[in-house]
Amino acid sequence: MTITFITGANKGLGYETARRLIEAGQTVLVGARDAERGQTAADRLGGRFVPIDVADDESVARAARDIETHEGHIDVLINNAGILGSHAPTEELSGTDAIEIFNTNVAGIVRVTHAFVPLLRLAEHPAVVNVSSGMGSLALTHDPDRVESKPIAPLYTATKAAVTMLTTQYAKGLPDIRVNAADPGYTATDFNGHSGHQTVTEGTDAIVTLATESPDAGTGRFIDRFGPVRW
Numbered sequence: 001m002t003i004t005f006i007t008g009a010n011k012g013l014g015y016e017t018a019r020r021l022i023e024a025g026q027t028v029l030v031g032a033r034d035a036e037r038g039q040t041a042a043d044r045l046g047g048r049f050v051p052i053d054v055a056d057d058e059s060v061a062r063a064a065r066d067i068e069t070h071e072g073h074i075d076v077l078i079n080n081a082g083i084l085g086s087h088a089p090t091e092e093l094s095g096t097d098a099i100e101i102f103n104t105n106v107a108g109i110v111r112v113t114h115a116f117v118p119l120l121r122l123a124e125h126p127a128v129v130n131v132s133s134g135m136g137s138l139a140l141t142h143d144p145d146r147v148e149s150k151p152i153a154p155l156y157t158a159t160k161a162a163v164t165m166l167t168t169q170y171a172k173g174l175p176d177i178r179v180n181a182a183d184p185g186y187t188a189t190d191f192n193g194h195s196g197h198q199t200v201t202e203g204t205d206a207i208v209t210l211a212t213e214s215p216d217a218g219t220g221r222f223i224d225r226f227g228p229v230r231w
């Protein structure tokens with residue numbers, strides 16, 4: 001049975017991904033930084049709660065030890081946890097704002113992947129799914145026909161551009177592990193005050209595809225629910 005670990009799975013896209021993968025027969029480890037929110041979500045989903053704050057080295061190392069003890073390995077890692085960061089006008093964005101969002105959205109993925117590669121390597125067909133965004137695509141944010149060209153969010157978009165680049169570079173650096181990125185599309189969650197036009201089920205299509213596709217589907221790709229995304 002496939003064992004999948006999802007960060008930030010207590011709500012939004014992470015929660016819906018967990019729900020769908022459990023429905024598909026996977027064992028899902030529900031990662032969350034808050035014990036009460038995480039346990040409540042795991043109980044509702046029928047998964048096991050694993051405490052993890054992706055912004056904290058020790059917390060990530062503890063999560064890896066927890067899973068090593070209980071499950072022994074994972075087949076799929078879904079790096080989903082992310083924040084929008086400061087809403088300040090562009091000229092007021094500070095170094096502290098940048099460090100906070102990069103620590104979660106980018107260093108968080110490096111931290112978690114570093115801790116979990118040994119457990120992934122025990123799987124027959126290991127896979128990493130990074131939840132990126134079309135907001136991190138240079139092509140889409142410059143295409144006036146795309147919704148991604150409208151918002152101005154220098155730090156968030158820069159973190160997601162980094163997530164996509166991390167994905168293609170990790171795919172090259174870890175040839176024994178399938179490493180791909182998903183763009184959920186603009187989806188109604190707490191992240192955007194539920195202004196997104198997609199449902200969470202539509203928003204998790206690409207993530208679920210990457211977490212369930214055949215082992216020879218390829219690595220270093222960036223897809224949304226309709227297919228490949230321009231970088």
Ligand SMILES: NC(=O)c1ccc[n+]([C@@H]2O[C@H](COP(=O)([O-])OP(=O)(O)OC[C@H]3O[C@@H](n4cnc5c(N)ncnc54)[C@H](OP(=O)(O)O)[C@@H]3O)[C@@H](O)[C@H]2O)c1
Nearest residue numbers: 008012013033053054055080081082133186187189190191
């Ligand atoms: N919604 C969209 O339109 C959209 C579009 C493109 C990409 N995305 C990406 O999709 C991912 C999920 O977003 P969402 O829309 O589902 O947002 P959400 O509803 O706000 O959920 C975000 C999740 O990440 C968790 N999280 C944040 N910081 C964390 C940390 N340091 N350690 C562990 N967990 C942490 C949150 O936990 P708490 O409950 O404890 O805060 C929550 O579970 C993000 O990476 C986001 O950038 C979203």
